[in-house]
Amino acid sequence: MEINVLYLGKIFCKRDNLVRCEDTGTMIQSPISAILIRHPQIGNILYDTGNSPDYKQDYPVPVQETYPVSEFISIEDALQQQGLTVNDIDMLILSHLHFDHAGGLGYFKGTKAIQNVVVSEDELKDAYFRVMTGQGGAYVKELFDIDGIRYVPYQEELRLAEDVLLFAQKSHTAGCTGMVLDTEQQGTMIVTSDTVYTEDNYKQELPPGGSINATTEEFYTNLERIKKMQVELDAKLVYGHDFEQIMQLSKCTLA
Template sequence: METLQIDDLKFTWLRGGVTHLDGGAMFGVVPKPLWSRKYPSNDNNQIQLRTDPILIQWEGQNILVESGLGNNKMDEKQKRNYGALEESKVDEDLQSLGLTPEDIDYILMTHLHFDHACGLTKQENDGFVSAFPNAKIVSSKIEWDEMRNPNIRSRNTYWKENWEAITNQVIIFEGEWSLGPIRMVHTGGHSDGHSILVIETGEQLLIHMADIMPTHAHQNVLWVLAFDDYPMDSISAKQKWMKIGLEKNAWFLFYHDAIYRAVKWEQDGKKIAATIEREK
């Protein structure tokens, strides 16, 4: 497991599973000869996308960012369509750190699409129960509302088995929510309720832009996903937070990137200055 220690914050990437999605959909209108220079694809034009939660440990609290794919949520057709070749090993990784799912205090959900939210619940008998029964689960109000009442476009990604068992654990916010040095900021874009994480400690800044910048190859503010419901909002948010991050020499953290866990760019944004690589 890869880690990053910044002051009194420790970040550890857990193994939440993997998907393989169409590269064209993940890079929108960007031609393949351009994006394929930055991110590899397989023979089916799919790119590997991890679904790896970030464990933040701060002042004795265990905070999970996203929840992974979980286990036994997909049938064989879904596994094939989403290229889900590996399911979650979050419980095993927590155990290796001397923790259990009951030790998680907060789960910060940037949004609630299935590849981020399947790990929130688990099968028990004939139904689903909370996978992290003691955690407060934080989401923007807009996202939580759409999760429970999806529209014709979003209903394929907001699954009732991911929310029905956790309703009494959810904390919703409008605009911003904070816990110590960690802020969740609503941006919209990828989904109407999408949020990012902004973490400031001392002189250090870390930004997790979730699915408005799912991999390091999406650094260009115009490279947005065909999956985005509001692409111009994604572009606007990326413009704002990339500018701030580059000026402050920020670490950019990733949930989906199969190559890097975190990246720093040089101030002009053209070259990578530092990385934490994912162990293969």
């Protein structure tokens, strides 16, 4: 198994949105990323797809104001850097359906990958419920309700292979998919997605501020679970929006 963290540009957001703090005004840069896994049995797996190329038209004004896109790198270009096209992807996994993770799905229209989009069942249901009841927020229906898409939902856990396990987290969203990857050289890696945005959230046990995360209880319950897993598996963590980490990981191939 070979793993590449793909850097897909960045958005601005309030510092407090990522890590709760006194400073609710300062805007900081938050990286957008995806993870490419070249797997010997499954083929090419892509976890998340980044922003939409049409973010200026697609994203509602409040989303654009709260999270302005300051750099856009398309998933198509990032895959090209890896010598791949959208047609080479065998399976898509969406950590959750927010705009900065599901926004690149449109590139996969008509490919085999769009027939095989793994997402937690709770996430899929809640995303549709929200967009159909005027509570979309960071969910934008046009981005994930696309022509020809076939979702493959799972509950709780889904073992894709001996060395790839997906698990649904009830934090950040109704079903945010984390991933455990067992690699030969790096050992075990736990990909948290947005339940743990940054190292500060994890090490200092600081919950995010902002309006997306309704309660801090969910954050702490999930954090406890991740910390337990980390110890049991002696794992390295990969956070959802940690600038330094994503820049560093995106420079090399992990195996």
